[in-house]
Amino acid sequence: MDRPIRWGILGTGRIAHDFAAGLRDAPGAVLAAVGSRSKESAQAFADEFGVQSGAKAGIAAYGSYGELALAPDIDIIYIGTPHPMHAENAVLALRGGKAVLCEKPFAMNRREAGEMVALARAKNLFLMEAMWTRFMPALAEVKRIIASGEIGTVTQVHADFGFSATQDPEHRVNKLELGGGALLDLGIYPLSIACALLGKVSAVQAQAIMGETGVDLSTAFTMKHAGGTLSVCSCSLRARSASELVVSGTEGRVRMHRMFHLATGVTVDLADGSTRTVPTPYLGNGYTHEAIEAGRCLREGLIEHPLMTHEETLGLMALLDTIRQQIGLRYPSD
Template sequence: MSAAMGNNRTIRWGILGTGRIARDFAAGLRDTPDAVLAAVGSRTQASAQAFADDVGAPAAYGSYEELAQANDVDIIYIATPHTLHAENAILALRGGKAVLCEKPFALNRREAGEVVALARAKNLFLMEAMWTRFMPALSEVKRIIASGEIGSVTQVHADFGFAATHDPEHRVNNLALGGGALLDLGIYPLSIACALLGKVESVQAQAIMGETGVDLTTAFTMKHAGGTLSICSCSLRARAPGELTVSGTRGSVRMERMFHMAERVTVDVLDGPSRTIETPWLGNGYTHEAIAAGQCLRDGMLEHPDMPLDETLALMGVLDTIRRQIGLRYPGDA
């Protein structure tokens, strides 16, 4: 996959996993130019075939191993629960496939490092599927910052929360499945704050923990290289506004609710009227990351500059630090 495939090459996708996010990504692929869903993989032939019939995939494999070895697939999207991401990504890479791995990239920094090392050893494309990085709203915010319109940027505020189920067996509340607000929701403000402000120098976090041992609400502040701060929060018990604001010496730009899939941004400056810029996205939003990954394959790139692997590893390290501070430990950390 290190050699360029040609700019007109249709990218043949495989989806590993058959849950809701797998279905959403399949829908996003339908609006992705020069891309086809070639195959899906599940743990049984029956579930793979049912999913393939639903999403229109021509091939269905009754094991993840079969999908990883399939000849008709260029890249595999990992859509399984958090705790399986590293294992499944390694399986796909060993099959010679490029990988787009759903966030969180892995359960911890150690797992993430193993996946990245394998991709680099095999010269295969690998990327964390942080779709916000590829949405038009973030590009517009970066453009506004670079223009100097809001002055020198000093801070980012971001929150992400909703009132989730209290069912202790549900994925978000289940410690064994990597549950909790941080990995499910907090990763969004964390990742986008770093995309805007750069490397994290230090982080401080506090949390409200639930009866099942996962974090229900977590807040953290990060000091970034260059002397800026981000203030982030996430919650499974609060219907938060879900907005992100970048503030500078002359004004601010706000990514409207929900910031991870914002359709507009608003600029407020000291000496001018507020203005709103529409930032519509293609398909259901997943389309943009699929386009980005596909173009990397055509160009022979092993990483995407907007979501490089070293940054994914650094972010996993920050998540590990936050978890240590709030006392959130998973069985897979051992």
């Protein structure tokens, strides 16, 4: 293996902590720097993960995002800031000459996403949406089962993701200006995985229950895919749903267990009454797999990943824009 991929993490919130924890289990990856809006926050983050890795002195702490973007000896920056900041922060990192792994939602809309992709291509830099489900062993196993023909011709996907979140109007998930709502936090998972399994979407129809703060509390949408298949998806901040995914075919079905984006096993049920469960353990906390794949792309000189291409990310952002238009969800960034 070549020298380790040196990572910088932009942001010090919960998701940044989760990614940093996952990075510890990625072979050939090193957390080299962190950037925050204050030196104190960045240093506390660096101290926390430096102590855990035994390399405290090796994690540089920067008191601004701009300093991290220009930091020497950093190969790639993970963007883990609040939703509305993703595009601005990714552009900052790309202009600093860094590859970028940007947390979902990739941007607030298709326009922002297009600007990010155009800049990465112009600079010949790697850029990927951090949709970690795409790289989990469970999804790979589902794809293998589908390809084998075991469940026959696939015709439908059903997927949902929901839990009962806080109703505090000041919390991020309920604040319009912070990109709150069920769709961008939760619905993006069934949307992305349905498209990964069934391909491009030719039509989408959505309905939603809106909250007092202007965000969607529950959203459901159906998608007709170009191959003649259908997906039925839902998400909610007010319902503790099964949060499973089921792919149905003419001869049976395969189910990704709760929570499907973290499934440690998939179950196959066939028309003859037989059933079996396939273990699908994952590394670390799950974030590890996308970090490994991003590192592989850097070593191979790629600017996009074949399982999460720029065009697919742009297509997903356009779908989210359409769904939001249908349910009346508009953000300040629009």
